[in-house]
Amino acid sequence: MRLAEPWFLLLLPVVALLYGLYRRRRLAVRFPSLRVLKAPTSGRLAKLRHLPFILRCVAVTTVIVALARPQSGETHSERTAEGLDIVLILDTSRSMESRDYVWGNERPNRLAVVKRVIDDFIAARPSDRIGIVVFGSEAFTQAPLTLDHQVLYRFIEHIQIGMAGDATAIGDGLITAINRLKPVQAKSKVAILLTDGGNNSGRTDPMAAAQVAATMGVKVYTIGVGANPPPGQGQGDFDLDEKTLKDIAAATKGRYFRAADTSTLVNVYQTIDQLEKVKVTVDSYALYEEEFAAFVAVALACLALEVLLGLTRLRRLPT
DSSP: OEESSGGGGGGTHHHHHHHHHHHHHHHTOOOSSGGGGGSOOSSHHHHTTTHHHHHHHHHHHHHHHHHTOEEEEEEEEEEEOOOOEEEEEEEOSGGGGOOOOOBTTBOOOHHHHHHHHHHHHHHTOTTSEEEEEEESSSEEEEEEEESOHHHHHHHHHTOOTTBTBSSOOHHHHHHHHHHHHTTOOOSOEEEEEEESSOOOSSSSOHHHHHHHHHHHTEEEEEEEESOOOOTTSOOTTOOOOHHHHHHHHHHTTOOEEEEOSHHHHHHHHHHHHHHTOOOOEEEEEEEEEEOHHHHHHHHHHHHHHHHHHHHTTTOOOOO
């Protein structure tokens, strides 16, 4: 229940004014003859002598409420959002075992940190269909595009280092993701490719896969992970091919990000999350029915009963 014009309730003090006038009038009653003084002042009629005034107050109150236009109904909101289709491409090669990232007081391997970060990324995008491709020496789909993110989390738990081989087939990983996105009709298609190495395996050249992605309208964000080697020391297992990752991103109108530590990696996924936000539109409409008629009916009934009582059982003597 709502009131369309609630300011009419400011008239409610009129009822208090009526009570004041009624009380003053009762204290200054004039008797036209002594016969009135002999009338009984007790019994049922005496108890009901204030009923006409009460009915009048109820009538005035309900008229004021009717003027405020009480309405019943409800408001409906429709949330419409056309989410993105996103494929996360994860490097599971042997080099992802390196423990150069810190998570709290722990120092897990690179892949363990990446899995925790993408869990948060997925949680922030409830309207998107998200899939996962893993690659090493070969590439395969770990999870197809889905809106069931709880299932997706379980797929992520089972991602292990070396599950796709020990080498790094970046081109195969990217082309596999493109094939997952090819049949869908999403407004926007995004691939996020994460690796800590350079392409050294597979059948597909990374740039050839990037051209296919560009042709299909798939935007590719690339992320290079792994701590930078200290100055003056050798590269060790740091063989990240940043040039290729930058070229892939540029060819598909995406961006390249460098994540040298945990906080940077978190910021990278948060940045991509903001870059690829979908606007949600909410259509609201209200269905209300006027309920003032019931209050008017009550007011008319009270006035009619007051008049009826005044002409019959509670008739007042002329002054």
